[in-house]
């Protein structure tokens with residue numbers, strides 16, 4: 001049996017329709033923006049391997065930091081014990097996060113970073129003897145695959161089998177100039193019940209919903225109202241963090257800073273699973289009590305894995321390089337020029353750019369949807385030409401590692417034009 005056959009025999013892959021499943025491509029190595037398969041065919045990783053990779057595959061600086069850490073300690077329990085990489089990473093992150101953030105809580109992926117945030121908020125109110133349990137979230141939201149993170153997400157095909165078991169959440173439309181007053185009026189109305197605990201959002205870009213973008217100005221107004229109404233705010237920066245939107249965080253475009261932030265994906269530059277939930281001091285203080293039952297009883301075996309923290313520190317060091325930001329700005333400029341060029345194409349409903357993200361919405365017979373039949377066609381077309389562009393239904397997008405160069409971006413754009421003209 002070859003590797004691909006063994007894969008098919010033994011492994012159940014995520015987000016993969018299992019009936020008549022095609023063979024998965026076996027990747028042997030990676031280098032920069034490229035992945036190489038068994039036949040040494042190279043694929044340009046135009047979506048950063050599910051939005052995680054920042055500084056390229058097999059990055060020498062990050063590799064070295066992980067190997068150095070490996071020779072010291074690979075993992076240890078994180079209660080009663082601590083270690084240098086976790087301490088140094090927390091200090092570094094806090095320098096980059098909004099000034100109101102005071103504590104770093106570690107977990108091990110994006111869903112758990114969100115799960116922690118939800119529990120932190122609920123227990124904050126519980127510890128303060130207030131019966132607040134309702135969450136506000138946006139239509140179309142995606143916050144992860146655990147029960148809490150599914151609950152605050154949109155109700156859709158991802159979670160329809162679990163619908164009855166998800167807790168109730170009030171979903172608000174994505175804000176715009178046209179509906180912001182209406183949204184604020186409904187937030188005011190709901191909060192009269194004094195039961196609204198928190199508001200969670202993907203700031204400025206909803207990733208899984210199809211890279212839906214909205215303006216900071218309106219999010220700012222909702223956060224400001226939440227502050228007034230004593231509703232805690234959570235920014236899920238799992239996808240948008242670490243330069244994706246052109247600033248270190250999407251929240252950096254906001255005047256009103258969230259009480260809690262969730263980070264993962266780019267946190268370790270795409271190397272290892274790690275999650276962070278940071279919070280403002282008032283939240284932490286609600287847990288500093290004589291009563292031991294007020295403790296935050298949440299933790300994972302691999303919390304703050306030292307190798308993952310070492311990768312994250314190395315990734316942050318690269319984020320501090322001027323050259324990385326020049327690249328982020330170049331990607332943004334080239335995306336914007338391409339958007340202007342391609343927008344009039346009759347096969348496109350919409351083209352959107354935010355920072356290093358370019359999204360193109362294809363005009364199909366069906367409505368825009370994750371299961372839109374165009375997805376397989378788009379994916380196959382680009383894979384054949386050596387570009388990984390795994391679409392979200394009829395929305396396909398370019399979200400590259402920051403080490404990508406001009407020619408590589410042009411190569412992706414050229415293939416997009418060919419696809420639109422020929423398919």
Ligand code: PMP
Pocket residue numbers: 109110111112114142143144145202207208236237238239264265
């Ligand atoms: N939040 C957002 C905004 C995400 O995009 C994702 C993953 N796509 C998650 C949470 C969940 O992260 P993970 O897949 O690491 O659990």
